Amino acid sequence: MRPQDVVTTPAPPAPAPAPGPVSVEQAEAALVEHYTRLVRIAYLVLPPSLGRNRRVLTAHALVQRSLPRGRTTPTGATDAAIPPSRRALGDADPGYAYVRGRVLRQALDAGLPLKRVACPKRAQLPPLLPHVWGLRVFPRSGGADELALDQRLSALSGPARAAYVLRGLEELPDADVRHALTSAGVTDPHAALAEADGMDTAGDAALLDSPEFDPCSLQARPTDLMRRRQHVKAALVAAAALAVCGALLGLPGDGWGPDGAAAPPYARNPAAESALDPDRLTRVSPTAWQHSSRTDFSVWPARGSLTDDNALLRRALAVWARPGSTVQVSATPGTPPGPPMGPPQLLYAGEVDQAHVVLLHDGLRVVRYAEPKDGTGGVALDFARTDGADAASAGALVAGRTDGNVRYLTAPWVRKTSVLDLLDPASEPQTLSRGEDGLTDPLASPAQARDCKAWDVLELRDETADRLLTDLGELTPARLTSGPPSAPRDVTGKAERAFWARTACLLPGVRTHGVRSVNSWQYAKQPLPDSNGTANWLCTRAETWRGTGSRVMAQFQAPGTQAGAPAAIAARAEDSSACGVRDPKVLAGVLWKSRAGRWYVLAAGSGQFTSLATSGGVDGSAQGTLLAVPARAGARAELNGRLADGSRVGALH
Known part of the structure; x- marks a missing residue:
């Protein structure tokens, strides 16, 4: 386990002479000197819907494509890139201002929808370079504050995200932000600033320097190895079939x-x-x-x-x-x-x-x-x-999606259909009508929503139980369960509903992976230091129809947070047996700050662990399944635990 880091992004460029035409050498020098800052700006402005791996690669590609094409840029273009106030004071490097303007324009273009009748802009297409084969790269995970900020940024439009980043990360006054947005092609910069005002706080702006948003300090994980092997085999078979079919095209019939x-x-x-x-x-x-x-x-x-x-x-x-x-x-x-x-x-x-x-x-x-x-x-x-389906997983199929809604075709043994907002644990199911043929009325699809203000799930009542199904963008909805891996059960109790209320907004991470069911269970409760209440540790595992490619997340749910606020992700794993029937144990930790302002490394393991220990940047140990060790902000530590048989097990990763 590596707790989240606190990294300081380099300050804006030092003062430079008043701008004239920018040469390639000036722009290149600014790009090299401030590369990490420019890539962070691109990463934050790019639409979150691209996913973290593609956002990282696209951010690097945009910055690397931001040099001028000729030997110099026209004077007017340079002046437009530097706000009037800074041009008068001479406190902006013209090379940096020019490159930053190019990065902003491309990042905003990348968020525009594709049109059928117009050729796509280069920024709207996946980058050819850089390209990583066989790996997924993404920034280090931050804490609950960073996750909440990322969720709020995803709800903003592209120009509003750009305004927020220029104001919070670049520390530009509003007049300069408007000028920079206008130069980047934004038609209404005043509206962008007004939209950014809804979330612009000093605490949030400071989080923009977090490692969560640093696409130059990355973690790497393999892609789906089984799927990749299947694709190679399928490509070989397809090539052979194409050769055979090509010879048959001329046959009569x-x-x-x-x-x-x-x-x-x-x-x-x-x-x-x-x-x-x-x-x-x-x-x-x-x-x-x-x-x-x-x-x-x-x-x-x-x-x-x-x-x-x-x-x-x-x-x-x-x-x-x-x-x-x-x-x-x-x-x-x-x-x-x-x-x-x-x-x-x-x-x-x-x-x-x-x-x-x-x-x-x-x-x-x-x-x-x-x-x-x-x-x-x-x-x-x-x-x-759908091989291996049973009554629980064969309860419904997606019949159609229109205007952000989804219709289900239900199984013949379903007696009643209802709609439930997963983010509101106190809400009551609302009856969902369906026709004689089993086709339901439309309900809002969380798979097509751009935010996470509600998460409507389908509740089916059959002869034995009430079951919850959610749309994850595929033909088969995923079943939601709670309880230990050895005995998962349908989500019915208030405590389970409360846990799922803070888990629902994490489900987009398992969309379009062929998910059959998602189980989320509380494996530990931890009293927090400095009398900060009790936190819950949950493990969420998404099982697939094919048996491989599962997604596992360890959650840290701190007390005193709004019911529907997403929990902090302490650790992730892909294609892992952890937290499942074959390997039910799980161990994870976070770097946490108490209300008193003190930092701690917190960790929790499932019941199989007898002791926990940290080493590296933070040294400490504890008997049992819980650990809390004082630490410094930005500290890193390695987390391990021992089982009853004396074997040593690392944290989920």
């Missing part, structure tokens, strides 16, 4: 009829044709689930108003087999996107908002085909792995 957005068929194949025949689709009886030995997607009946529309079903099957170049295809990690091996099972065919939707199941995967009602343009095809 009329294809399989009107197939909508599907690509042309390569060659006739009787087995493949039978799998794509709408008349051979498997249709389960509406009462099959009541007496079946299995309770999963295989016993879902065929529902919807278009189950007899053979033209629609033919298009869906043909696009599944060979999607054309205009089809938007998505698949959860570890899900093969190939055609069915035989006639699949029909789950649903009907109208969902403004689209015709078909849901199919082949035993391994659920496939969603969607086309607009007015034609076959804009067809989407989604794959999700």
Whole structure:
């Protein structure tokens, strides 16, 4: 465990003569001298939706692309980069001001939405260089204050983030901030400053110097190794298939009829044709689930108003087999996107908002085909792995997303559907209506929200329990549970709801990873030094459908914080067995400051630990599962624990 650091960013550039034309040498000197500061500015202004790994690489790319193209810049361009007040006083390096202006403009461009009719700007595309192969890089994790600031910054627009950074990190007065924003292409700098005023406090501005926002002091973790190996194998297989199919393109044949957005068929194949025949689709009886030995997607009946529309079903099957170049295809990690091996099972065919939707199941995967009602343009095809499903994980599927809302198709054994705000532990479930075919009314999708002001989850009541499911941007919603890994249970009690209220805003970190369920359990309670109350330690583990690629987070939930405020992440791990059935133990620590202003290294382990110890920058030890050692601000320490058998175990990482 390495507690969070406190790093001081270099001060703004020293005074320089009044600006004239900036030469390449001046700009390069300013870029090299203040590189870390410029990259921090770019990182803070870039949209958080890019993710930490891409924000780091993009920030470095923007700064490295900020030198002038010619030998010098025009005098007017240089003057525009330096605010009038500073130009008069002569206290700004013209080279630094020019490069900073270029960085700001590109960072703001990177946050603009892509348009269909216009070519994207270079900053809107992923950077070609720098590029890291096989690793994910990201700044060191900060504390609860940094996490809260990052959440508030993510809610601001790009110009407002830029205004906040220029004001807090560069210490520019408002007149100079407006001038810098105007030079960077912001049309309304006054509105940007007004938006930044809503959160501009001295304490928050000081946190901009935190290691949490330093893209030059990085941690590295491997990417999904299993997924990467599968991609290499898939690429080799695809190359071989492409070579074979290329030779078959010239063979004669009329294809399989009107197939909508599907690509042309390569060659006739009787087995493949039978799998794509709408008349051979498997249709389960509406009462099959009541007496079946299995309770999963295989016993879902065929529902919807278009189950007899053979033209629609033919298009869906043909696009599944060979999607054309205009089809938007998505698949959860570890899900093969190939055609069915035989006639699949029909789950649903009907109208969902403004689209015709078909849901199919082949035993391994659920496939969603969607086309607009007015034609076959804009067809989407989604794959999700669902092997090993049970009654709890086969309770619902995403039927459609529109305008920030999501509609679910529920299992035939679901008796009641409700909506629950996970951020409000005292709220009561609100009834969610659904049709006779099991399709629910729309509810707000947290997977499409830009902030975390609410987190609506779907509550299903079946014959045995009330279960919570949340949309994480995939075809299958993720089940939420509490309790130790050996006996996870559905979230029902007030204490569990309170823990989840502070965990919900951390769920975006596991979006689009093929998550089957997320379990969050309290493994320790710790009385805090200086009579600061009692903190809770939780371990949150996201399990995937494929079994690998799990995400683990150790949380530190300090007392006295608003119910829905996110907890501090003490440690993270990817593709780890920690905090799971096979390896339920977990150990994590944080650097914490009490209300009295004193710093401590706090740590907690699960019940398997008999003692804890820190070394390195902070030395201390304690018997049992809890540790609190006085420390200095910015201290670093290594955390270890001993188990009952005497073996030594490190902290989660």
